[in-house]
Amino acid sequence: MTVTDATVSAEEPYRPSARRLAxxxxxxxxARRSALIAAVSTGATALVLYLVIVNSPGWAVTRKTFFxxxxxxxxxxxxxxxxxxxxxxxxxxxxxxxxxxxxxxxxRTLRGPVFLPVRLLATAYVxxxxxxPMIICLLIMITGVPALRLTGVTTDPMVLGGAALVxxxxxxxxxxxxxxxxxxxxxxxxxxxxxxxxxAQAMRYVVLPQAVRRVVPPLLNNLVSLQKDTGLVSIGxxxxxxxxxxxxxxxxxxxxxxxxxxxxxxxxxxxxxxxxDWITARMNRRQWQGGLV
Amino acid sequence: xxxxxxxxxxxxxxxxxxxxxVVLRDISIDVPAHSVTALIGASGSGKSTLxxxxxxxxxxxxxxxLLDGEDVxxxxxxxxxxxxxxxxxxxxxxxxxxxxxLDNITLAPRRVHGVGRAEAEDxxxxxxxxxxxxxxxxxxxxxxxGGQQQRVAIVRALATTPRLLLxxxxxxxxxxxxxxxxxxxxxxxxxxxxxxxxxxxxxxFAREVADQVCFLDAGVVLEQGPPEQVFGDPRxxxxxxxxxxxxxxxxxxxx
Ligand SMILES: Nc1ncnc2c1ncn2[C@@H]1O[C@H](COP(=O)(O)OP(=O)(O)OP(=O)(O)O)[C@@H](O)[C@H]1O
Ligand SMILES: [Mg+2]
Numbered sequence: 001m002t003v004t005d006a007t008v009s010a011e012e013p014y015r016p017s018a019r020r021l022a023x024x025x026x027x028x029x030x031a032r033r034s035a036l037i038a039a040v041s042t043g044a045t046a047l048v049l050y051l052v053i054v055n056s057p058g059w060a061v062t063r064k065t066f067f068x069x070x071x072x073x074x075x076x077x078x079x080x081x082x083x084x085x086x087x088x089x090x091x092x093x094x095x096x097x098x099x100x101x102x103x104x105x106x107x108r109t110l111r112g113p114v115f116l117p118v119r120l121l122a123t124a125y126v127x128x129x130x131x132x133p134m135i136i137c138l139l140i141m142i143t144g145v146p147a148l149r150l151t152g153v154t155t156d157p158m159v160l161g162g163a164a165l166v167x168x169x170x171x172x173x174x175x176x177x178x179x180x181x182x183x184x185x186x187x188x189x190x191x192x193x194x195x196x197x198x199x200a201q202a203m204r205y206v207v208l209p210q211a212v213r214r215v216v217p218p219l220l221n222n223l224v225s226l227q228k229d230t231g232l233v234s235i236g237x238x239x240x241x242x243x244x245x246x247x248x249x250x251x252x253x254x255x256x257x258x259x260x261x262x263x264x265x266x267x268x269x270x271x272x273x274x275x276x277d278w279i280t281a282r283m284n285r286r287q288w289q290g291g292l293v
Numbered sequence: 294x295x296x297x298x299x300x301x302x303x304x305x306x307x308x309x310x311x312x313x314x315v316v317l318r319d320i321s322i323d324v325p326a327h328s329v330t331a332l333i334g335a336s337g338s339g340k341s342t343l344x345x346x347x348x349x350x351x352x353x354x355x356x357x358x359l360l361d362g363e364d365v366x367x368x369x370x371x372x373x374x375x376x377x378x379x380x381x382x383x384x385x386x387x388x389x390x391x392x393x394x395l396d397n398i399t400l401a402p403r404r405v406h407g408v409g410r411a412e413a414e415d416x417x418x419x420x421x422x423x424x425x426x427x428x429x430x431x432x433x434x435x436x437x438x439g440g441q442q443q444r445v446a447i448v449r450a451l452a453t454t455p456r457l458l459l460x461x462x463x464x465x466x467x468x469x470x471x472x473x474x475x476x477x478x479x480x481x482x483x484x485x486x487x488x489x490x491x492x493x494x495x496x497x498f499a500r501e502v503a504d505q506v507c508f509l510d511a512g513v514v515l516e517q518g519p520p521e522q523v524f525g526d527p528r529x530x531x532x533x534x535x536x537x538x539x540x541x542x543x544x545x546x547x548x
């Protein structure tokens with residue numbers, strides 16, 4: 001074994017060896033091959049699906065009732081108009097739900113006898129609204145509250161429906177947050193408290209940042225599901241995207257408007273999921289040691 | 294293809310960088326069978342990185358790592374098969390917190406090597422007993438002391454009787470008496486034919502147990518040789534500086 005002189009070799013620039021170049025060439029070749037295989041298998045699958053659908057006996061009728069360009073054109077502006085309702089509800093309710101859900105989750109993790117009533121209330125709330133079917137909650141809010149004829153309380157079905165969404169989804173989301181909080185190892189809390197941070201500070205600066213990061217994917221699940229459930233306010237007469245599609249479909253006996261509404265929702269969801277994937281991947285890359293496995 | 298002269302582990306001009314930082318620049322080491330190689334060097338000199346590369350947890354940029362003469366860094370190599378032949382004790386232990394000590398130890402023998410439950414547990418208990426942990430078999434890792442966790446990690450790595458054992462700072466959390474105990478275990482393993490690479494800041498440990506000492510500095514093996522030579526009569530100025538600081542810190546008796 002030779003002892004290399006560090007100072008000399010530090011100055012000569014690094015040149016990749018033939019071994020490295022060969023390895024990289026092999027990896028590139030393999031990457032190209034996998035890309036090719038992926039493309040071919042995707043293409044083949046798409047082709048088979050296409051042929052099966054197009055050659056099915058009812059295709060001619062199905063095409064007319066589900067894929068009619070004429071009705072799609074007629075439905076799109078109406079669906080987009082209705083989509084405003086969904087978007088408004090989603091943004092406003094989504095923000096409220098995140099805040100309310102987090103508060104509920106934190107309330108349930110408070111320790112000490114002083115907080116017993118808070119803990120009990122939060123637990124009872126979550127139990128109740130987790131169990132209560134969404135549609136019943138909506139009906140109670142949209143039809144029950146106006147029936148009380150309280151002065152100063154709105155009868156706007158959109159506001160009441162939104163409130164029902166917030167009530168129910170806060171319970172779901174608080175459970176997600178609670179799972180995240182509990183998944184943070186107790187040693188983290190111990191380290192924070194040993195540094196002199198109060199219980200609340202340990203929660204705020206050490207536990208919650210880790211917990212929230214872990215639950216981003218399930219939270220997104222809830223938000224996407226909320227986005228679709230915003231349509232339920234149409235039982236109060238509000239015209240959202242799906243209801244707008246239904247109106248046209250009922251008049252024309254053609255289902256294309258539903259397909260249009262469905263596609264619009266998908267188009268909304270995809271950027272959201274890609275964005276959260278990107279955010280979490282970036283955070284992990286910076287914090288974790290990484291490696292091959 | 295393995296002749297008696299084929300080293301168990303051979304590093305050929307290994308290079309590894311993280312972003313712009315070149316941690317290992319040009320590392321070449323031979324580890325003969327049934328020998329112990331100690332890696333020494335300042336904190337951050339790349340000892341743990343070298344072990345992670347050897348266990349194929351990191352891709353190396355250049356050079357090659359050969360296990361029993363077979364290039365394991367070749368992209369065509371079966372990485373799982375390679376890792377099955379290498380035991381590792383991580384610097385941070387990396388025990389599975391959701392499993393008891395016994396389950397931590399028997400996981401790989403049972404699931405990877407197909408050993409029966411009874412046999413795997415017998416062997417695990419024997420090893421635990423050897424390291425003075427017989428009473429902790431049913432305990433969970435978080436409830437053990439640091440030194441106990443470290444010993445469990447050693448047992449977990451040994452339980453699969455690997456061809457090569459990588460030990461990253463295995464005496465860091467131990468009291469002098471336990472250091473002696475671990476030293477005895479390492480010696481025993483060597484007599485039984487185990488090949489080991491260990492990193493340590495405990496120079497007296499390295500001197501007693503190693504056949505070969507490698508001093509890592511600035512991404513190269515600056516000095517390499519039997520412990521008597523590296524500790525007793527270092528050739529390089531940097532090695533001398535490093536060792537004199539260690540002597541000053543009381544981690545190596547002056548010659
Ligand atoms: N995943 C990583 N990403 C970026 N830099 C890293 C990564 N892992 C290690 N490093 C850097 O590589 C260098 C060597 O780290 P390594 O853990 O190998 O040191 P070490 O010799 O084991 O030190 P110690 O004796 O303190 O354990 C350090 O500067 C470290 O910051
Ligand atoms: Mg290290």
